Amino acid sequence: MWNVIKSVLTAFFGVQKESRRREDFTSGRAWSFIIVGVLMALVLVVLIAAVASMAAR
Numbered sequence: 001m002w003n004v005i006k007s008v009l010t011a012f013f014g015v016q017k018e019s020r021r022r023e024d025f026t027s028g029r030a031w032s033f034i035i036v037g038v039l040m041a042l043v044l045v046v047l048i049a050a051v052a053s054m055a056a057r
Helices: 002-013 018-027 030-056
Strands: none
Touching: 002 018, 002 030
């Protein structure tokens, strides 16, 4: 699971190596990447909303 999280985080930042991306697509399950990606996106949105809310005070 940690490998999936690392892969999603590096993909979010756009710094994932081509060899690692190929390995993810051949050995990983798509659903795990989709679920982790959606959860990470939700965390990012919540963090941005919290920072914006604090800045607006």
